[in-house]
Amino acid sequence: MADNKLISTLSGKKQDRPPIWLMRQAGRYLPEYREIRNKAASFLDFCYDPKLAVEATLQPIRRFGFDAAIIFSDILVIPDALGQDVRFEVGEGPRLNPIVTPPDLKMLKPRHDATRLGPVYEAIGLARSALGQETALIGFCGAPWTLATYMIAGKGTPDQAPARQFAYRFPDDFQALIDLLVEATTEHLSVQIQAGADAVQIFDSWAGVLPCGEFERWSLEPIARIAEAVKRRHPQTKLIGFPRAVGERLTEFAKIEALDAIGVDTSADRRWIGRSLDTSLPIQGNLDPLVLLAGGAALDRAIDNIVEDFSHRPHIFNLGHGILPPTPIAHVERLVARVRGEA
Numbered sequence: 108m109a110d111n112k113l114i115s116t117l118s119g120k121k122q123d124r125p126p127i128w129l130m131r132q133a134g135r136y137l138p139e140y141r142e143i144r145n146k147a148a149s150f151l152d153f154c155y156d157p158k159l160a161v162e163a164t165l166q167p168i169r170r171f172g173f174d175a176a177i178i179f180s181d182i183l184v185i186p187d188a189l190g191q192d193v194r195f196e197v198g199e200g201p202r203l204n205p206i207v208t209p210p211d212l213k214m215l216k217p218r219h220d221a222t223r224l225g226p227v228y229e230a231i232g233l234a235r236s237a238l239g240q241e242t243a244l245i246g247f248c249g250a251p252w253t254l255a256t257y258m259i260a261g262k263g264t265p266d267q268a269p270a271r272q273f274a275y276r277f278p279d280d281f282q283a284l285i286d287l288l289v290e291a292t293t294e295h296l297s298v299q300i301q302a303g304a305d306a307v308q309i310f311d312s313w314a315g316v317l318p319c320g321e322f323e324r325w326s327l328e329p330i331a332r333i334a335e336a337v338k339r340r341h342p343q344t345k346l347i348g349f350p351r352a353v354g355e356r357l358t359e360f361a362k363i364e365a366l367d368a369i370g371v372d373t374s375a376d377r378r379w380i381g382r383s384l385d386t387s388l389p390i391q392g393n394l395d396p397l398v399l400l401a402g403g404a405a406l407d408r409a410i411d412n413i414v415e416d417f418s419h420r421p422h423i424f425n426l427g428h429g430i431l432p433p434t435p436i437a438h439v440e441r442l443v444a445r446v447r448g449e450a
């Protein structure tokens with residue numbers, strides 16, 4: 108990975124132009140993805156079919172030549188491997204058999220079933236062989252808190268109130284669930300690295316809903332434990348933390364030594380980041396997915412501002428959250444060209 112722009116940036120080297128990849132770059136905005144999407148009976152079957160998963164991983168690389176591919180999978184393969192029933196309803200998102208009270212935790216296995224995740228690791232090996240050295244391969248997992256929000260509510264909710272309530276009412280049981288998830292995700296990231304992932308990202312999409320105190324216990328500490336354990340086992344591999352919507356609490360994540368970079372969401376204030384986070388710390392982000400959808404002069408301006416604002420530090424260009432399904436291909440082409448100084 109010596110001449111890879113993404114890995115070099117994650118190692119702290121500023122580039123002339125930032126490397127670029129997009130969260131959810133594989134997926135429904137691509138006609139070629141929509142074409143193969145129904146080749147599997149369900150979304151999880153799709154994720155567990157190495158040939159389909161590799162194809163979906165490579166599609167955005169072929170089309171746009173991003174600097175990194177992210178393995179096509181989902182954060183909810185972990186609750187699935189723990190024995191919870193996970194389904195994806197078309198147009199509605201994930202549905203899980205919810206954990207309502209502590210006795211429901213008994214539906215989970217004491218350890219995740221790693222053989223169930225075998226196809227994910229196989230897909231990573233295949234994708235790594237198919238990609239050139241100029242393209243990094245990113246593995247990922249959901250952070251324990253974000254996984255727990257879906258496991259307890261059984262679905263996405265606007266404020267993740269069910270998991271927050273559960274944690275207040277049953278802190279010891281909730282801690283046990285978080286510990287189980289720390290163990291499973293640490294293992295999942297390690298095996299993805301052994302299979303060929305060059306970097307891994309921990310998505311804490313729901314870190315922002317946690318109040319002080321709860322935030323440290325359920326978001327920050329578990330992520331630090333995972334990052335430290337993975338770094339100990341794989342010192343060469345780069346780790347990206349993505350705590351969404353945490354505002355000034357980004358400084359707490361910046362203190363986690365084992366994280367090589369921090370992903371920042373759309374609402375993050377780049378001038379505050381410039382003042383508050385060491386300029387040697389690589390930052391990833393933070394274009395608004397809605398401005399990419401809108402396109403035009405607003406898109407060009409937003410791209411230029413981000414490139415300029417982060418020009419004094421190692422920066423990986425990305426969105427602040429996942430790409431939206433109706434996003435026009437032409438806008439993504441424009442984005443890549445402009446970030447590379449070609450448009």
Ligand SMILES: Cc1c2[nH]c(c1CCC(=O)O)Cc1[nH]c(c(CCC(=O)O)c1C)Cc1[nH]c(c(CCC(=O)O)c1C)Cc1[nH]c(c(C)c1CCC(=O)O)C2
Nearest residue numbers: 130131132133134177178179180181182200201310312429
């Ligand atoms: C919370 C979360 C999930 N999954 C993920 C997160 C964290 C990031 C975030 O906050 O968006 C992460 C994820 N999900 C998916 C990827 C694949 C790689 C990539 O980024 O391209 C990644 C990295 C595929 C997917 N995961 C899902 C799809 C759409 C399913 C389909 O094709 O029908 C894809 C391509 C489904 C999914 N999976 C999840 C939800 C809430 C949904 C439904 C909402 C939606 O549809 O976007 C759980």
